[in-house]
Amino acid sequence: MTILSGILEEGLIYAIMALGVYITYKILDFPDLSVDGTFPLGAALTAAMLVNGTAPFLALPASFLAGALAGCITGLIHVRCRVRDLFSGIIVMTSLYSVNLRIAGMKANLPFLSKDTIFDNPWIRTCLPAPLRPYAVVLILAVITLLCKLLLDWYLGTRSGYLLRAAGDNDTLVISLAVDKGRVKIIGLSIANGFAALAGGIFAQKQAYFDVSVGTGTMVFGLASVILGTQLFKRFHRLRPTTAVIVGSILYKACVALVISVRLIKATDLKLVTAVILLFILFVSDSVKRRGKRHA
């Protein structure tokens, strides 16, 4: 039971970040590595805010905005300085490492176990019915993740969202529509990294702890969730890709947990396992694609 709720909790948190990776990787076709820096950015900011006594729910929009700003910088480096997409992400990711340490007050880890969080505060303790209390974390996360998904679905249906999808699909058309395609990319990167930082902030609130290395492998996790989700539900046309990504994230977390539960593999092997499973997913989805072509 605890394993299951652990999978659901982490899967839902990382799903928010994966929604961001869905924007950059799937919609914009932009390999954005800055999420490895913006996820801990959200965590650092949240830790700093909570330690200073800010209301925990305020840390959520603050994390999103900080991530959006960092994503905007990645976009500006790529568009205005004409740096290649991969490098712009690496530059921002690397510089954020120091920024995150500064935000956390020059500490590599910052616990705030005694502080109220969105998961543990007087309101939850009094208002939530007793039988639901053990599931409080999962319930809250489900609500937040669903809200993020609905917001993103709504955005992708707006004029601005149409343009974002067009930019990844055919950027010549964006120019034909008399729009600066660089600006569209910057908007997309901002939203994506906003989601990544929001996820990081929520993750920190759940752990009541900030660790500077928490972001390592974020991109891998996001990619794996997006590819797993969209590949699994490719034939379900009625299912929105955002839903597929969330399910993908939970399934991926389950895969990782399953492998880790093998006695030979230690918890310290986590990142290795994460990466190898991504490799496996990439390999399988590619061979499925090839087989499809041969039959066609």
Add this chain to the structure above:
Amino acid sequence: MLELQNICKFYHAGTVNEMCLFEDFSLTVGEGEFVSVVGSNGSGKTSLLNLICGSIPLDAGSIRIGGRDITRMPEFKRQRRIGRVYQNPSMGTCPNMTILENMALADTKGRSFNLRPGTDKSRIGFYKEQLSTLGLGLEDKLSVKVGVLSGGQRQAMALLMSTMTPIEFLILDEHTAALDPKTAETIMQLTGKIVAEKHLTTIMVTHNLRFAVEYGNRLLMMHQGQTILDKKGREKSDMRVEDILDMFNAISIECGN
């Protein structure tokens, strides 16, 4: 009115491969003109269109549309008043978006891409009516992704989309070259109809000499960055495919082909 004045364009400037394409090239296209441009490969037809649209920078000279200097204007800003259809049918549409979404995108050109709904439901009737003019039955497939359509269907949509909002100029860059003869004919008829209905000033680059002769009211032949033939009005309507073909042969002999 489009005015190109004393245009110079070099490729690989400052290297041993330096090549001068245009030197002191000037061209004026009047209101309502439909110019067909023909010429051999490398004669500067597509470069001409790219210079007008701002896809490539020019080295000297100026470009004006309606008296306004647009020489330094970035490409995307020029497109506000220009509609362009490319040779490659997939350049003018979004393959992963539906026909309806593509139409809605094109309809929003020139307005703010804000947080309003991407598809204005009250416009669907208008989109259907526009699509039905193509005669391809696309009006009944609004929720189909454009990626599954054929090249001809996509090109028809691209033509429709680029002329949906008010524009001053229509640029056709060998837009029938990638299509089979039958589809090319259909697209060309459609082009003639749209240009006539909307009174668009049009520049069409084509390798199809028959299209160049049959359509438009002005014909240009380009060779090595210069116009070697420029016929308007009666002179143009009297032209036959054989006349142009003879000119082509003359050029080829001159070049030693």
